[in-house]
Amino acid sequence: MIEVKLHDIGEGMTQADILTFLVKQGDIVKADDPLVEVQTDKMTAEIPAPMEGIVKEFTVKIGDTVPVGTTLLKIEPLNSKLLQKPSVKMGKKTENAFQTSSSINTKSKRVMAAPFTRKIARDNGINIEDIQGTGPAGRITEEDVLHFIQNKSEQTTLLVNRSERENRRNDSLAEFPTSYSVSYSGRRKQIGTKMAHSLYSIPHCTHYEEIDVSNILQVKADWKMVNKNISATAFFLKAVSLSLKDFPIFNATLNEKEESIHIYNEHHIGVATDTKQGLIVPVIRNVEKKSLLQIHEELKYLTVRAQENKLSVKEMTGSTFTISNVGPLGGSIGATPIINPPEVGLLAFHKTKKRPVVDKNDQIVVRSMMNVSMSFDHRVADGATAVAFTNRLVQLIENPNLFMLELV
Amino acid sequence: MQTSVKTKTLTMIQAITNGLDTMLEQDANVVLMGEDIGVNGGVFRATDGLQVKHGEERVMDTPLSEAGFVGAAIGMAINGYKPVIEIQFLGFIYPAYEQIMTHASRLRARTMGHFHAPIVIRAPYGAGVRAPEIHSDSTEALFTHMPGIKVICPSNPYDAKGLLIASIEDPDPVLFLEPMRCYRSTKQEVPDEKYVVNIGEGKVCREGEDVTIIAWGAMVPIALAAAKALANEEVSCEVIDLRTLYPIDRDIIAQSVQKTGRTVIVHEAHATTSVGNDVLAIINDTSFLFQKAPVQRVTGFDVPVPYFGFEDDYLPTTNRIVHAVQKVMNY
Numbered sequence: 001m002i003e004v005k006l007h008d009i010g011e012g013m014t015q016a017d018i019l020t021f022l023v024k025q026g027d028i029v030k031a032d033d034p035l036v037e038v039q040t041d042k043m044t045a046e047i048p049a050p051m052e053g054i055v056k057e058f059t060v061k062i063g064d065t066v067p068v069g070t071t072l073l074k075i076e077p078l079n080s081k082l083l084q085k086p087s088v089k090m091g092k093k094t095e096n097a098f099q100t101s102s103s104i105n106t107k108s109k110r111v112m113a114a115p116f117t118r119k120i121a122r123d124n125g126i127n128i129e130d131i132q133g134t135g136p137a138g139r140i141t142e143e144d145v146l147h148f149i150q151n152k153s154e155q156t157t158l159l160v161n162r163s164e165r166e167n168r169r170n171d172s173l174a175e176f177p178t179s180y181s182v183s184y185s186g187r188r189k190q191i192g193t194k195m196a197h198s199l200y201s202i203p204h205c206t207h208y209e210e211i212d213v214s215n216i217l218q219v220k221a222d223w224k225m226v227n228k229n230i231s232a233t234a235f236f237l238k239a240v241s242l243s244l245k246d247f248p249i250f251n252a253t254l255n256e257k258e259e260s261i262h263i264y265n266e267h268h269i270g271v272a273t274d275t276k277q278g279l280i281v282p283v284i285r286n287v288e289k290k291s292l293l294q295i296h297e298e299l300k301y302l303t304v305r306a307q308e309n310k311l312s313v314k315e316m317t318g319s320t321f322t323i324s325n326v327g328p329l330g331g332s333i334g335a336t337p338i339i340n341p342p343e344v345g346l347l348a349f350h351k352t353k354k355r356p357v358v359d360k361n362d363q364i365v366v367r368s369m370m371n372v373s374m375s376f377d378h379r380v381a382d383g384a385t386a387v388a389f390t391n392r393l394v395q396l397i398e399n400p401n402l403f404m405l406e407l408v
Numbered sequence: 409m410q411t412s413v414k415t416k417t418l419t420m421i422q423a424i425t426n427g428l429d430t431m432l433e434q435d436a437n438v439v440l441m442g443e444d445i446g447v448n449g450g451v452f453r454a455t456d457g458l459q460v461k462h463g464e465e466r467v468m469d470t471p472l473s474e475a476g477f478v479g480a481a482i483g484m485a486i487n488g489y490k491p492v493i494e495i496q497f498l499g500f501i502y503p504a505y506e507q508i509m510t511h512a513s514r515l516r517a518r519t520m521g522h523f524h525a526p527i528v529i530r531a532p533y534g535a536g537v538r539a540p541e542i543h544s545d546s547t548e549a550l551f552t553h554m555p556g557i558k559v560i561c562p563s564n565p566y567d568a569k570g571l572l573i574a575s576i577e578d579p580d581p582v583l584f585l586e587p588m589r590c591y592r593s594t595k596q597e598v599p600d601e602k603y604v605v606n607i608g609e610g611k612v613c614r615e616g617e618d619v620t621i622i623a624w625g626a627m628v629p630i631a632l633a634a635a636k637a638l639a640n641e642e643v644s645c646e647v648i649d650l651r652t653l654y655p656i657d658r659d660i661i662a663q664s665v666q667k668t669g670r671t672v673i674v675h676e677a678h679a680t681t682s683v684g685n686d687v688l689a690i691i692n693d694t695s696f697l698f699q700k701a702p703v704q705r706v707t708g709f710d711v712p713v714p715y716f717g718f719e720d721d722y723l724p725t726t727n728r729i730v731h732a733v734q735k736v737m738n739y
Contacts, residue, residue: 114739116669119697142700 002050003059003071004035009047009125013040015067018060022046027055028078032127036072052078113140120145126152191278198341203378208334209390212398213352214368219400233271233325234296235403236349239396240323241267241287242406247389249381250345251320261344261380270319270340271299273306274329280306281340283319292407324348327370337375344380345389348373415597420590423565423598424454424530427572428492430602432462435490438576440467441477442494442530451496452532452591478504478529482512485525490576498533498585499542505550512581513556528575528582534626534676535708535723536589538716544588545713546625546677551583552654552686558607559653561585563628565596567651570605578607585653587626594629610657612664616646619733620664622687623674624650627724631674634729643737653683661687662694669700670736674724679707701739704732 006016016038023035034046035055053075060072111129113121117140121128124145131148133140184192216235223230244251244267252263267288270281282302287295305311322340327349337346352370359365372393376386396403418426431438440455446469449456459467470477474495481491495501501508508529516524535544552559560575560582562568568586575582613628614635623631628649635645646664650656665671671691673684684705691703706724714722 114701115697115699117700122697 001056002053002075002077004047004050004073004075006038006047006066006068006070006072007125008068009038009040009045013068015065016040018062018064018066018072020062021058021073023055025055025057029053029055029075047072049075051075054078111140112138113145114142117142117145121148124149188278194341195338198338202339202341204336204339204375205378205383205386206334206336206373206375207383207386207390208371208373209387209394210369210371211394212357212367213370215400216397216403217352217368228293230292230296231299232327232352233349234292234299235397236325237269237271237284237287237295237299237323238290238292238407239393239403240269240321240347242396242403243389243392244321245288246392247385249385250376250389252344252380253320253342254344254377254380255342264320266320268318268320270322270343271302272322272324272340272346273303275306275309277309280311280316281319281322282306282311282315283317285318319343322346327351334371334373337373339375339377343377345374345376345386347393348375414600416600417595418565418569418598419592419595420562420565420568420586421452421454421592423569423596424572424586425456425458426598426600427569427576428455429458429461430569431490431492431573431576432458432466434602435576437488438466438490438492439484440492440494441470441481442468443470443472443496445469445494450494452588454494454530454586474500474502474504475507478507478527479511481527482507482515482525485512485527485581486515486523490526490528492528492530492576495529495531497539497543497545498531498547499545501529501531504529508551508557508581508583509554513554515556516580517556524579525581526576526579528572528578528584530572530584530586532586532588532591534585534587534589535713535719536626536676538719539588541712541715544719546675546708548583548585548653549677549682552683556580558582558655559585560607560651561587561625561653562605562651563587563590563623563625563649564594565598567605567611567649569598570603571607571651573602574604574607577604582607585625589626590629605651608652608655608657610648610650610652610660612646612660613649614645614647616644616668618644618668619670619672619736620646620648620661620668621672621674621729621733622648622650622661622664622684624653624683625676627674627676630724630726631729634726634733637726637730638733643733645733650683650687656683656686656690658690658694661690665691665695666698669698670733670739671699671703672706672729672732672736673703674706674729676708676723678710679705680710682707701736704736706732 019037019039021036023029029035029049029052031051032048035049036047038045038047055073056076057074059074060066060070112133113128118128120142121131126145126148128140131140131144134144135141217232220230220232220235248263251267252261254261266286268283268285269287270283273280273282282305284295284298284302302311302315305315319340321343324337324346326335331350334350335348337348339346350371350373352368354366355369356364357367357369372390374386374390396406428440440458442450444450445455446459446464446467455467478493481493484491495504512525512527534546548559548561551557558578558580560571562571572584575584614632616635621631621635628647631647635647638645646668648660648664673687675682675684677683684707688703706728708722708724
């Protein structure tokens with residue numbers, strides 16, 4: 001009897017939820033036939049049959065959350081002796097049994113690949129025979145395996161939405177035509193867990209401020225005239241970095257265990273980005289050392305990669321402060337940004353709108369105004385410091401000349 | 409606290425003389441034996457001046473009889489001496505082969521640990537110095553096959569002294585191979601005092617990421633020159649000097665090969681049944697799944713080392729190593 005176990009299907013998972021069984025007791029399965037659908041933090045995946053055999057017994061239930069290494073079901077190997085006697089408990093599956101008997105004689109494909117290439121495939125739970133080689137004489141190269149892994153993960157996501165078992169689920173849902181549910185899993189669940197943790201563990205306090213961005217928009221417009229198109233966000237990022245220089249307490253992380261606040265000299269600023277897959281935070285490193293143009297280019301590059309879901313782990317980790325630019329989405333008044341733990345502060349930029357403003361001559365003038373919401377960890381910093389920090393930011397953005405002086 | 413060590417700039421042959429002198433001074437049981445090593449100071453002057461300094465009873469000229477004086481040395485070793493024998497060239501060792509293989513190497517096993525033979529057999533070896541027939545053999549593999557005898561091969565003055573002292577202090581027989589080509593080719597700072605370089609430990613001479621080049625003896629400088637040339641092509645080579653051929657440092661090979669995934673083994677000995685093949689087996693045993701390309705060997709050819717007119721065609725060259733590295737890189 002072969003025990004089919006939940007193995008690590010990648011990314012160091014430790015456990016998974018059992019979603020569906022794709023076979024029934026007594027079914028005859030071929031090697032690599034999908035048996036069980038499981039869901040990890042990051043994806044839904046099928047556990048395939050390690051070999052040909054009859055499904056004998058399930059050792060877990062749908063809905064169970066089980067650790068890696070748990071036996072999911074047991075399969076009795078289908079040997080040649082059994083095949084010669086198709087009457088053995090095969091019932092209506094007899095036909096299948098004969099089909100499998102022909103495949104049993106099929107020799108596995110011989111592939112050419114360097115041992116290291118085979119190791120990559122093996123480490124990722126991939127049968128190297130499934131890969132088409134593009135190297136000399138059809139040899140499978142490292143790149144072939146890496147492409148295959150990438151394609152496979154994309155396919156796995158697609159498969160979830162199709163297939164027979166999906167229909168099965170829809171059948172049962174037909175009784176409730178007015179509602180439907182989507183899976184709270186994967187990235188959505190990850191975001192949820194992280195947000196809940198942040199809000200439960202960090203005493204959030206949010207300070208709101210409004211900034212007159214008319215002057216900076218004028219500078220931007222002037223530069224555009226000479227073909228230097230720099231996004232407003234790049235300006236804001238640099239202004240945040242300059243403000244963090246004066247108030248480094250917000251460019252910090254809190255380690256409660258060590259009872260220490262780590263204040264960083266480098267400004268690695270995360271930029272919360274809305275994508276089809278949910279909220280992603282690419283990180284622009286060393287904003288304090290970069291020019292506006294560099295920040296602009298990097299931001300553009302990372303945003304595209306975020307939208308295409310191509311960001312590497314390195315590009316998404318290691319931030320010391322986070323900003324969220326909700327302006328393009330439309331929110332103009334304010335919101336409570338949730339801090340990206342273990343960071344200390346998060347600043348949201350809202351939509352810029354033309355509003356009537358009283359100027360220093362008591363005249364009502366039309367100015368481009370933008371609100372910002374500055375959430376901070378009240379354990380680490382106080383309201384007064386947050387106000388001073390935003391004041392500095394306001395000062396820089398409202399006075400482009402002063403801003404430029406800081407850049408010299 | 410920093411302590412200063414007194415050093416001298418020495419060639420490998422001078423470092424060996426220095427090591428022998430140090431041990432003659434520090435250990436009364438150490439004696440030197442060999443043909444013309446006393447009055448003449450040896451064929452390469454490794455023992456120059458040592459007889460005058462330490463006396464005829466410590467630095468002995470022997471008759472021209474390798475089997476005889478190696479056999480005598482084994483008897484002396486059993487009785488508490490630590491003989492250091494000089495064979496004029498490795499190619500002249502064969503008359504003593506029976507003594508080394510049948511007696512010295514298995515004495516400890518044969519007597520169940522009651523006796524052992526702490527002898528060191530020094531033998532200049534290798535091609536590249538335009539020596540006559542039989543003087544240039546690189547037959548280290550004949551000795552590494554036999555358990556019970558350690559085989560050492562330094563590539564620079566510092567290692568030569570440290571390994572020689574470690575060999576003299578080792579309780580079992582050691583074949584100490586001295587690459588003639590390295591005798592006077594480079595100089596290095598060598599401490600005056602006694603120090604050891606551990607037997608069985610290889611050394612990373614140059615760190616790299618793409619390819620591991622494994623060599624020993626006179627091939628180490630050639631491998632380093634190839635690595636330098638390849639750096640211009642942006643290929644980063646890690647060069648390993650094995651230093652001890654038996655027992656081989658498996659860990660250093662595995663670590664490096666698992667890092668780079670590509671290997672070139674360089675030795676001047678014949679390819680068949682060579683130490684290089686053992687290195688290949690170690691790579692197979694420890695690092696098979698890390699291999700990105702088949703291991704390449706750059707070696708001497710399976711012919712007797714030719715007369716000096718063709719010597720350069722026989723020996724591995726920088727170009728041959730560069731070519732092999734390109735082959736594993738472009739596999």
